[in-house]
Amino acid sequence: xxxxxxxxxxxxxxxxxxxxxxxxxAGLGVLAPVIAxxxxxxxxxxxxxxxxxxxxxxxxxxxSGTHDPQDINVLLVDRNGNAIAPTGxxxxxxxxTAATYVINNxxxxxxxxYFSDSTTGDNVAPDYYGDGGVDxxxxxxxxxxxxxxxxxxxxTETLAAGATxxxxxTDANSASETSSHVVAEPVNATSDPDPQLNDVPATVTGGTYxxxxxxxxxxxxxxxxxxxxFNLADIYADxxxxxxxxxxxxxYVVGAGSSxxxxxxxxxxxxxxxxVADSTGGALFGVNVEIYDAAGTVIPVSxxxxxxxxxxxxxxxxxxxxVEFEGLAASNLASSFYGGSTLATATKVTVASGVTLQSxxxxxxxxATIGGTxxxxxxxxxxxxxxxxxxxxxxxxxxxxxxxxNGTYTLTGVPxxxxxxxxxxxxxxxxxxxxxxxxxxxxxLGGATAVKVTAGQSLAGINESLLTESTTLPxxxxxxxxxxxxxxxxxxxxxxxxxxxxxxxxxxxSFSIKLPKNVSWNKAALKKDIVIAHDAYTxxxxxxxxxxxxxxxKKTVSFQIKAGGIKVSKGIETRAKARKIxxxxxxxxxxxxxxxxxxxxFTVKNPH
Numbered sequence: 001x002x003x004x005x006x007x008x009x010x011x012x013x014x015x016x017x018x019x020x021x022x023x024x025x026a027g028l029g030v031l032a033p034v035i036a037x038x039x040x041x042x043x044x045x046x047x048x049x050x051x052x053x054x055x056x057x058x059x060x061x062x063x064s065g066t067h068d069p070q071d072i073n074v075l076l077v078d079r080n081g082n083a084i085a086p087t088g089x090x091x092x093x094x095x096x097t098a099a100t101y102v103i104n105n106x107x108x109x110x111x112x113x114y115f116s117d118s119t120t121g122d123n124v125a126p127d128y129y130g131d132g133g134v135d136x137x138x139x140x141x142x143x144x145x146x147x148x149x150x151x152x153x154x155x156t157e158t159l160a161a162g163a164t165x166x167x168x169x170t171d172a173n174s175a176s177e178t179s180s181h182v183v184a185e186p187v188n189a190t191s192d193p194d195p196q197l198n199d200v201p202a203t204v205t206g207g208t209y210x211x212x213x214x215x216x217x218x219x220x221x222x223x224x225x226x227x228x229x230f231n232l233a234d235i236y237a238d239x240x241x242x243x244x245x246x247x248x249x250x251x252y253v254v255g256a257g258s259s260x261x262x263x264x265x266x267x268x269x270x271x272x273x274x275x276v277a278d279s280t281g282g283a284l285f286g287v288n289v290e291i292y293d294a295a296g297t298v299i300p301v302s303x304x305x306x307x308x309x310x311x312x313x314x315x316x317x318x319x320x321x322x323v324e325f326e327g328l329a330a331s332n333l334a335s336s337f338y339g340g341s342t343l344a345t346a347t348k349v350t351v352a353s354g355v356t357l358q359s360x361x362x363x364x365x366x367x368a369t370i371g372g373t374x375x376x377x378x379x380x381x382x383x384x385x386x387x388x389x390x391x392x393x394x395x396x397x398x399x400x401x402x403x404x405x406n407g408t409y410t411l412t413g414v415p416x417x418x419x420x421x422x423x424x425x426x427x428x429x430x431x432x433x434x435x436x437x438x439x440x441x442x443x444x445l446g447g448a449t450a451v452k453v454t455a456g457q458s459l460a461g462i463n464e465s466l467l468t469e470s471t472t473l474p475x476x477x478x479x480x481x482x483x484x485x486x487x488x489x490x491x492x493x494x495x496x497x498x499x500x501x502x503x504x505x506x507x508x509x510s511f512s513i514k515l516p517k518n519v520s521w522n523k524a525a526l527k528k529d530i531v532i533a534h535d536a537y538t539x540x541x542x543x544x545x546x547x548x549x550x551x552x553x554k555k556t557v558s559f560q561i562k563a564g565g566i567k568v569s570k571g572i573e574t575r576a577k578a579r580k581i582x583x584x585x586x587x588x589x590x591x592x593x594x595x596x597x598x599x600x601x602f603t604v605k606n607p608h
Contacts, residue, residue, distance in 0.1 A: 054145040057102040058154030059094070060115060062124055063161040063257075069099035071119040072159070076103050077112045081137050081195030084111075108147045112140045114196060115159055117213055125162035125215040125256060126197060133160050133256070135194045135215035162213035163254035165221070167263035169204050172353070173225065173232065173315075180204040180225035182237075184211045185524060187218040187251050198528055216256045220249040222524065223266065232315050233300045234524065237264040242317065245295040246523035247541065271356035272349065273312040276305045276325050278333060279365045279455070283309030287364065288326040288571030290518070292343060293319060296544070298520055302570045318353045322346040325362035326518070326571040327413055329580065334367035334415035334455075335398075341417035342392035366456035368414040373407045374423060376434070377465040382407030385429035386466075387585045387601040389422040390414060395445050395543065397517055400585050402603055405429060416455040420448045423464045424587055426600040427478065434466040436599035441465070469598065477501060477508060477590040482602035484584055487576035491563035492519070496602065498557040498590060507553025507593045512545040514587040518569040521546055529565030532557060545589075553593040576608045583607070 056076065062069050074089035089101040103113075117124035127133060130141025143152055165184055171177070183199040194215065199222070202209040221237035235242045236249035242264055243249060254260050276287045287305040290298050291313055299321075303311040322343060327335040338360050339347025351357055370390065374383045384405040390398045398419065403409045422445070425436035438448030439462065453459050482496035500508045515521070521541055522529075530539060536551040548559070568576075575581050584607045591597045 052147065052149040053105045053107055054149035055102055055104050055151045056106055056111070056113065056143055056145070056154065057100070057151060058113070058129070058157065059098065059100045060157040060159055061098045062117075062159050064097055066097065066117070066124055067119050067122050069093050069095075069097065071117055071122060072099070072124065073114075073116050073118060074101045074103065075114045075116070075196075076106065077114050077137075077196070079110055079112065079142065081112070083114075083196070106145050108145045108149065111143050111145070112137060113143060113154065113157075115157060116196070117159075121212070123162045123164060123212040123257075125160050125213060126194060127157065127159055127215070128194070129154060129157050133158065135197070135217075137194060161257035163216060163256060164210065164212045164259045165214065165219065165252060165254065165262050166208070166210040166259070167221075167261050168208050169223070169263070170207065170265040171204075171225070172268040173230070173266060174207075176230040177225045177227040177232075179227070180223070182209050182211070183222040183224075184214060184219040184252075185222055185527075186215075187220055187527070195528075214254055216254060216258075218251045218253045220246065220251055220524075221262050221264070222249075223264075225266070230315060232266070232269060232317075235266075235317065236524075237262055240264050242266055244293045244299045244317065245297050247295065267318050268354040269315045270318055270351040270354060271312055271314045271316050272321065272323060272351060272360050273310070273356055273358050274323075274338075274360035274362065275309045276311065276362040276364065277309055278331075279363060283307070284328065284331075284333070284364060285309065287311075287328060287362070288569060288574070289313060289362075290324040290326060290569055290571075291316070292322045292324070294321075294348075296343070297523075298567075298569065304570060312356065314356075316351050318351050320348045320350050322348055323360055323362070325364060326569070327364060327367060327415075329413065329575070331364075332367050332413075333364035334413055336362055336364055336415055338362060341415050342394075342398070343396055344392050344394045365416055367412060368416060368453040368455065368457040368459065369410055369412050370414055370419075370421070370451060370453065370459045370462055371408065371410040372460065372462035372464065374403045374409065374464050374466060375407055376432070377467050380465075381430065383428045383430070383432075383434060383466060386426060386434065387424040387587065387603075389424060389587070391420045391422055391445065393418075393420070397514065397587075399517060402583075402585065414453055416453060416457075418450050418452045420445060420450055421462060421464075422448075423466060424599050424601050425466065425469065426598075433469040433598075435469050437464060437466055439464060477511075477592070477598055477600065479588055479600045479602050482586060482604065484586060484604040484607045486563055486607075487519070487568055487572060487581060487584070488608045489573070490567065492566040492568055493561060493563045494566060494586070495558075495560035496586070496588070498559065498588070500553075500555050500592060507555060508550065508557060509553055509591050509593045510547060510549040511557070511559075511588055511590040512542070512547040514545050514589075515566065516584045516586070518572040519584075520544070520567055520569075522565050522567045525564040526561070529562040531560040531562060579606070579608060581607060 089103045113129035116126040128140030131139040183201045185199045202211045225232045305311045323338040337346035388409045389400040401409045421439040425434045440449040442448045486492040588600045
């Protein structure tokens with residue numbers, strides 16, 4: 001199952017039925033902040049300060065069987081999809097299926113009008129005025145209130161019946177749960193970019209659920225259950241079963257007014273337990289344990305060892321996993337995996353239904369260091385400001401560092417084992433651009449020379465000479481205004497600006513991003529959290545990298561991931577809260593329309 005998404009613009013989404021401040025529904029949660037970027041740009045600040053206001057009025061019809069037209073919310077939203085004051089309209093029924101509305105005290109400016117129904121049991125799809133019934137803000141009609149105010153009379157909007165997804169949840173864990181619910185998450189934002197629509201929830205009652213009012217689109221079904229000392233979070237329906245991997249989740253395609261069945265079974269959960277010690281057998285307290293599923297995704301279960309070194313990962317779905325024991329920086333102990341030194345070599349363990357797998361133990365040994373000097377191949381000048389990454393045989397980043405002003409670097413926290421070094425090219429302190437190389441001048445990871453270290457070893461002299469890249473080469477990009485924030489919470493945000501190089505072929509076609517270790521993509525949230533204003537693009541997760549591909553070549557790209565699209569492990573969150581993370585590096589690789597690829601990077605100081 002592909003996890004590629006197509007987007008135009010992007011931003012945080014919000015359910016069309018769950019905001020006490022905007023909608024009439026009660027007890028259905030709180031609307032997430034509505035953050036989006038679409039083709040019209042931001043609303044002019046002067047509009048909010050204008051002294052003369054106007055009105056917007058019109059009418060709408062609802063499908064037969066709707067409880068009451070007055071239950072429809074008619075909202076004024078700005079050109080980025082954000083609901084703004086005045087947030088509601090005065091609605092007057094004219095029949096059982098029709099009503100008129102008026103929105104008063106509207107400041108001069110340009111807006112969209114958004115319709116949604118929050119009534120439980122009704123089945124009306126959300127819609128933007130003038131979009132032809134496809135719930136697409138980019139196809140909606142922009143309503144302009146001039147500086148002189150006045151009344152803007154709109155044509156009748158015909159609201160369509162929403163789609164329904166319902167099913168049965170056969171849950172082997174129900175005795176341990178006090179609540180469970182499902183969420184329909186929209187997948188295809190090309191056909192349905194609605195920044196108000198994030199997900200639509202339903203409570204599982206008596207083993208069944210029904211979600212109504214969905215616009216035509218593709219959806220994944222996410223399941224979550226909770227109870228006393230029980231938490232099964234962020235799993236997805238995959239055929240008749242469930243999975244942690246968003247990329248393999250079943251996508252349900254629904255049409256207007258259609259009914260779709262999505263039934264699935266949740267097996268009895270198991271667990272993983274063990275003890276973590278140092279090389280002398282001493283118990284280690286505070287070690288974070290990360291668990292990877294078969295797709296290489298860190299599952300939302302991350303225990304920490306107790307004072308006696310023991311841990312238990314509870315509520316784990318049956319399946320195959322690999323276990324990582326994160327290092328303790330204060331003790332100079334390196335990370336390790338159960339049965340191996342890397343994810344690529346770690347032993348796979350199998351969790352069975354209702355069984356806690358025991359004795360999955362870890363040993364942390366003294367970390368090694370690797371250091372050297374990076375110089376220019378032409379002239380031998382020392383190169384400062386470039387990133388050096390330590391990789392395993394599959395290209396996963398273990399740790400990284402930057403060269404200082406005299407070209408030297410030191411990689412710390414290195415586990416004993418065999419590794420590969422990538423010297424990431426880009427713009428150095430001296431203003432020159434350099435090409436990416438692997439250790440001893442190799443162009444690919446497969447041809448790189450391996451470096452082997454033992455526990456506690458200090459390995460020096462791992463030097464590299466880099467070739468220059470001209471700043472005038474067509475398509476050679478530059479990265480600027482980069483930032484990463486929120487590592488101390490689950491509100492992690494990332495942004496930067498890419499600019500193509502000079503020359504007739506200097507247009508960007510795609511770029512990819514590799515995050516630091518223990519920072520990963522939240523696949524379920526990316527669709528709504530990626531913000532690239534004005535551009536049509538697709539995205540995918542490939543080998544842990546987020547890959548953005550544009551429909552046409554771009555000269556500049558302003559990229560942003562709002563808080564939620566990136567998640568962190570408990571270990572790095574704890575270190576960030578303690579202000580122990582001085583900097584983090586973001587690796588970016590860009591490809592121009594001629595196929596030339598260039599590696600860049602930027603460093604963020606104190607990304608707390």
